[in-house]
Amino acid sequence: MSAVYIKDHSLNSNEIERYSRQLITPDIGVQGQMKLCASRVLVVGAGGLGCPVALYLATAGVSVLGIVDYDTVEISNLHRQIGHQESSTGVPKAVSLANTIKSINSLVTVNTYETTFTSETAMDIIKNYDIVVDASDNVATRYLINDACVLSKKPLVSGSALKWEGQVTVYNYENGPCYRCIFPTPPPVDTVTKCSDGGVLGPIVGVIGSLQALETIKIITNNKEGVLSGRLLIYDGMSAVFRTVRIRGRQPHCSVCGDNPTVTQLIDYTEFCRSNYSEAAGKVDDRVEHHNIITVQQYNEVIKSNKNHLLIDVRPSNQFEICSLPNSENIPIEVIDKQESIDKIEKLINDKINSNEDSELSVYLLCRRGNKSQDAIKILDEKLKISRDKVKIQHIKDGLLGWNESIDSSFPYY
Ligand SMILES: Nc1ncnc2c1ncn2[C@@H]1O[C@H](COP(=O)(O)OP(=O)(O)OP(=O)(O)O)[C@@H](O)[C@H]1O
Ligand SMILES: [Zn+2]
Secondary structure (H helix, E strand, C coil): CCCCCCCCCCCCHHHHHHCHHHHCCCCCHHHHHHHHCCCEEEEECCCCCHHHHHHHHHHHCCCEEEEECCCECCHHHCCCCCCCCHHHCCCEHHHHHHHHHHHHCCCCEEEEECCCCCCCCHHHHHCCCCEEEECCCCHHHHHHHHHHHHHCCCCEEEEEEEECEEEEEEECCCCCCCHHHHCCCCCCHHHCCCHHHHCECHHHHHHHHHHHHHHHHHHHCCCHHHCCECEEEEEECCCCEEEEEECCCCCCCCCCCCCCCCCCCCCCHHHHHCCCCCCCCCCCCCCCCHHHEECHHHHHHHHHCCCCEEEEECCCHHHHHHCCCCCEEECCHHHCCCHHHHHHHHHHHHHHHHHCCCCCEEEEEECCCCCHHHHHHHHHHHHCCCCCCCEEEEEECCHHHHHHHHHCCCCCCC
């Protein structure tokens, strides 16, 4: 499988001065620096991982850096995406990161792609680079990058981070496994926790992104022995523990890098993974009956008309504490099926009905994006013993993100 042959580039005095501390390092040397100064690396994602990766590769003297990101900088990115500034809010992330890089190392050529990396765009972009770094945040993009790397015979430096933990490995290097050898099928959509749901600490993505940059430097400088191929490095930031575990080698039956591959060109990864190329946009499909759905606009009318109703917010309590709509009760989805919660909901319903006897009571379920609130409908439909004559249960489509977008932009978006 793919090795990397980077031609040498003789160093000029500027480069010798700038990279002096690095080029005297054992196993780098002038030869290694010459390789770095001739190398071309593509970084997909200019977020939490992509910022440290691109910054360290640029400062190490990579010749050409490609940066792909379809998104723009937001204030909530700045706690960890250290290649962007407050003044870049609203600017495409690829451009913002490129500007930061150029202000640190003007010797580097930065190509920006302010676009989504898709099956249509991937091969055309990748062909200009020697190595690809996956700094994205969603499963569809991970499979896409993997397959594009296998098909174009390029090593892939992969990283991920969530909460207090992160992982790094190198795929498709010197006959090592690819991402599909380890994960032949995508995980069920519901089991994927996202940074925007689970949170992540800046220093965690900083550590993982730095390790990705280091693996890339080892590949470029031909330090083959140390490359993290066939091994997975796991960092637990809370316990301050690094572990490296062996993972499966290349699988002869792998559908893309195996002996008789069935994937011989890029496919539709959004269909394959039943999710899209955007972690945040993650369109939520309607999974409940039409009469169980209310829009944020309709809920706004409910509030304005003072209609008797019960609002249950099913997000985790730590999210509820940050911000919530007025008069909402927090019963997290994780515990809503417990008898204690059901009893509590029945009591809340009865209290509301008794306070306003002749009206029908609507119970509205709310979460961040309108996904878990649909699960809650199904659970309550099954568990609530209370008569449905006077009680109607609905979920608020698009959840609090929809509320922020369409009703109240001052409601914290996070
Ligand atoms: N297929 C893709 N094409 C281009 N950029 C992508 C693709 N998939 C993911 N990205 C980018 O990768 C980056 C991942 O970084 P990260 O998760 O730290 O950022 P984020 O999406 O801004 O996070 P948050 O969830 O806080 O909004 C994002 O900037 C995202 O736009
Ligand atoms: Zn494989």
